[in-house]
Amino acid sequence: MVTKRDVAVKAGVSTATVSRVISGHGYVSGDAEKKVLRAIDELKYIPNKLASNLAKKESNVIAVLVEDLLNPYYMHLVDAMVERAAEKNYIVSLFALKNRKVKCVLDDLATNRVCGIVNLAMFTCDFSAYDVFIESGTRLINCTNADPSVVVDYEPGMLEAMQLLHDKGCRDVAFISGLEEWLTFKDRRVNCYLNNLERFGFTRDDRLLLSGNYPKEKAHKVGYELCEQLLQSGLRFDAIFCLTDMMALGVMKALYDHGYKIPDDVSIIGSDDLDFAHDFHPALTTIDVDKKAEGYAYVDFILGDCDKEIVRIKTKLVVRDSVK
Amino acid sequence: MVTKRDVAVKAGVSTATVSRVISGHGYVSGDAEKKVLRAIDELKYIPNKLASNLAKKESNVIAVLVEDLLNPYYMHLVDAMVERAAEKNYIVSLFALKNRKVKCVLDDLATNRVCGIVNLAMFTCDFSAYDVFIESGTRLINCTNADPSVVVDYEPGMLEAMQLLHDKGCRDVAFISGLEEWLTFKDRRVNCYLNNLERFGFTRDDRLLLSGNYPKEKAHKVGYELCEQLLQSGLRFDAIFCLTDMMALGVMKALYDHGYKIPDDVSIIGSDDLDFAHDFHPALTTIDVDKKAEGYAYVDFILGDCDKEIVRIKTKLVVRDSVK
DNA sequence: CTGAAAGCGCTAACAT
DNA sequence: ATGTTAGCGCTTTCAG
Numbered sequence: 001m002v003t004k005r006d007v008a009v010k011a012g013v014s015t016a017t018v019s020r021v022i023s024g025h026g027y028v029s030g031d032a033e034k035k036v037l038r039a040i041d042e043l044k045y046i047p048n049k050l051a052s053n054l055a056k057k058e059s060n061v062i063a064v065l066v067e068d069l070l071n072p073y074y075m076h077l078v079d080a081m082v083e084r085a086a087e088k089n090y091i092v093s094l095f096a097l098k099n100r101k102v103k104c105v106l107d108d109l110a111t112n113r114v115c116g117i118v119n120l121a122m123f124t125c126d127f128s129a130y131d132v133f134i135e136s137g138t139r140l141i142n143c144t145n146a147d148p149s150v151v152v153d154y155e156p157g158m159l160e161a162m163q164l165l166h167d168k169g170c171r172d173v174a175f176i177s178g179l180e181e182w183l184t185f186k187d188r189r190v191n192c193y194l195n196n197l198e199r200f201g202f203t204r205d206d207r208l209l210l211s212g213n214y215p216k217e218k219a220h221k222v223g224y225e226l227c228e229q230l231l232q233s234g235l236r237f238d239a240i241f242c243l244t245d246m247m248a249l250g251v252m253k254a255l256y257d258h259g260y261k262i263p264d265d266v267s268i269i270g271s272d273d274l275d276f277a278h279d280f281h282p283a284l285t286t287i288d289v290d291k292k293a294e295g296y297a298y299v300d301f302i303l304g305d306c307d308k309e310i311v312r313i314k315t316k317l318v319v320r321d322s323v324k
Numbered sequence: 325m326v327t328k329r330d331v332a333v334k335a336g337v338s339t340a341t342v343s344r345v346i347s348g349h350g351y352v353s354g355d356a357e358k359k360v361l362r363a364i365d366e367l368k369y370i371p372n373k374l375a376s377n378l379a380k381k382e383s384n385v386i387a388v389l390v391e392d393l394l395n396p397y398y399m400h401l402v403d404a405m406v407e408r409a410a411e412k413n414y415i416v417s418l419f420a421l422k423n424r425k426v427k428c429v430l431d432d433l434a435t436n437r438v439c440g441i442v443n444l445a446m447f448t449c450d451f452s453a454y455d456v457f458i459e460s461g462t463r464l465i466n467c468t469n470a471d472p473s474v475v476v477d478y479e480p481g482m483l484e485a486m487q488l489l490h491d492k493g494c495r496d497v498a499f500i501s502g503l504e505e506w507l508t509f510k511d512r513r514v515n516c517y518l519n520n521l522e523r524f525g526f527t528r529d530d531r532l533l534l535s536g537n538y539p540k541e542k543a544h545k546v547g548y549e550l551c552e553q554l555l556q557s558g559l560r561f562d563a564i565f566c567l568t569d570m571m572a573l574g575v576m577k578a579l580y581d582h583g584y585k586i587p588d589d590v591s592i593i594g595s596d597d598l599d600f601a602h603d604f605h606p607a608l609t610t611i612d613v614d615k616k617a618e619g620y621a622y623v624d625f626i627l628g629d630c631d632k633e634i635v636r637i638k639t640k641l642v643v644r645d646s647v648k
Numbered sequence: 649c650t651g652a653a654a655g656c657g658c659t660a661a662c663a664t
Numbered sequence: 665a666t667g668t669t670a671g672c673g674c675t676t677t678c679a680g
Contacts, residue, residue, distance in 0.1 A: 014667040050378045051657035069403040079393040093417045220603045253603040279544045279577040338651040375673035
């Protein structure tokens with residue numbers, strides 16, 4: 001294996017100089033640079049991250065914590081993160097909570113000395129017991145309440161959606177959501193819905209807001225079940241907001257299974273705008289989230305390339321065919 | 325930061341002994357073991373993978389190469405791989421080809437000294453130029469033609485599916501596939517279809533087998549377009565095999581958009597059995613692939629924990645509502 | 649059964 | 665502008 005030392009010898013300089021030309025930091029004469037570059041090329045030198053990670057006491061891996069890898073929304077995010085991380089010579093690794101104690105996962109992150117952790121799961125964890133993270137200044141996102149954060153600003157999209165429903169004459173608008181403590185009381189989509197019911201002349205009825213076990217259980221499954229629950233409640237409704245597109249998939253399925261027509265009998269609005277929302281039947285009207293910006297923001301935060309302490313992600317309504 | 329040395333000092337032994345009890349290799353007296361374990365516990369020692377990676381000249385990261393992270397089938401695989409890898413203290417990192425030259429990605433893999441590469445993309449690459457991989461014995465899956473491999477044995481599932489179609493009286497069965505060179509001429513699903521047309525009394529007509537640009541383009545999009553192409557061809561067909569479930573989503577969408585009813589006018593069969601195939605409309609009849617076994621096999625191969633040189637993944641038909 | 653010690657390849661002062 | 669060198673924390677012979 002060819003090392004930095006080999007390059008240095010071949011170029012007739014020291015390893016420090018080689019480091020300088022590679023990193024771009026520090027002064028190097030044009031002549032030295034040329035020789036080093038040529039040596040690197042001839043020797044096909046490939047730097048060893050393993051060594052630099054150790055020397056720097058920090059790895060180049062960004063950890064992403066997820067509840068469930070199969071969630072397409074997360075994958076959009078991860079996709080963006082991988083792209084952004086690659087630009088900066090970092091890599092992203094996945095850590096799943098499924099079937100593992102949180103402590104195990106945390107130990108795993110610690111032993112790997114990851115340089116940052118993006119927690120996409122619905123819980124905060126106590127990192128205070130992990131000196132490693134604190135000492136090494138590992139950056140955390142969405143792990144503790146004090147983290148810098150990226151928040152999806154659902155308001156514009158939600159307002160557009162409510163306006164659309166209003167324009168179409170809907171009055172009894174249900175909202176199918178997830179975990180009560182995380183996704184009903186704290187969620188910006190739900191809050192926006194709740195805060196603007198009167199403004200758009202929608203019926204206010206607590207029973208129209210349903211909570212379920214997402215994301216501990218699959219969104220589509222929760223959507224299906226909650227929709228059946230809504231159907232059985234006997235309440236009148238002419239439109240349903242779904243917390244996510246996948247939830248909308250389940251909701252629509254339940255509606256079909258019970259003989260309802262979409263959007264004739266009930267209008268559906270999702271949230272996320274997954275890449276295949278267009279191919280739902282009918283094509284889903286949904287609140288698009290700028291997922292690429294969100295993913296980029298995560299890695300920029302982790303890498304300290306973002307000076308803001310909070311970045312807001314844009315949303316907007318994408319009108320397709322699921323609203324009459 | 326507490327190091328192995330700290331533990332050794334506290335336990336009154338050498339670092340080598342600490343290593344022995346941690347790794348479980350080599351002889352250690354019960355007494356020494358006890359002391360070491362206690363020291364680890366009291367000091368809250370967390371081993372540093374960065375150091376061990378360097379010392380062993382091999383990292384604990386398994387690389388997964390994908391064309392497109394958003395493909396749900398890959399995510400099922402990655403999900404299984406993450407789970408399996410975690411059991412063995414390895415982590416999995418994602419590398420996307422999208423927008424990057426293959427050489428860049430390969431350099432990236434090399435500089436990170438990944439311990440293995442699972443190539444889920446549709447191309448083989450020339451690793452011969454990368455001494456690092458060869459020297460360090462990096463295990464490759466699906467990278468070169470010589471790799472050990474896991475093959476999905478689509479035959480059982482395909483045969484069941486063809487039998488079902490036959491029983492339902494279908495005769496003109498189309499097949500909507502992907503890249504011609506990879507997914508038409510080489511694909512086991514396609515081959516099985518082609519080889520058994522007569523056996524089930526299906527029409528043989530080359531024009532009924534359509535190729536598209538998947539996976540370079542999204543499956544659902546390719547499915548949609550190919551289905552429209554089929555529609556425009558004027559050929560008669562009463563059933564369609566789709567290479568993947570996501571393709572089926574697009575195909576079904578195209579059918580609806582053109583006024584067809586599923587399964588009344590045409591039956592649809594997918595392949596993969598994604599977790600949300602049940603919530604397609606109608607619920608998709610599809611060939612289930614044992615994705616967990618597939619993911620496990622990949623990491624077992626990478627870690628050398630599998631002595632077979634080829635493992636076969638099972639498939640079976642899951643009957644739902646998209647076949648009349 | 650245990651310990652000493654020589655690296656692994658790179659980084660980052662510090663010196664020149 | 666460039667070189668020297670002392671680590672980074674762990675693994676792994678090799679002695680004892």
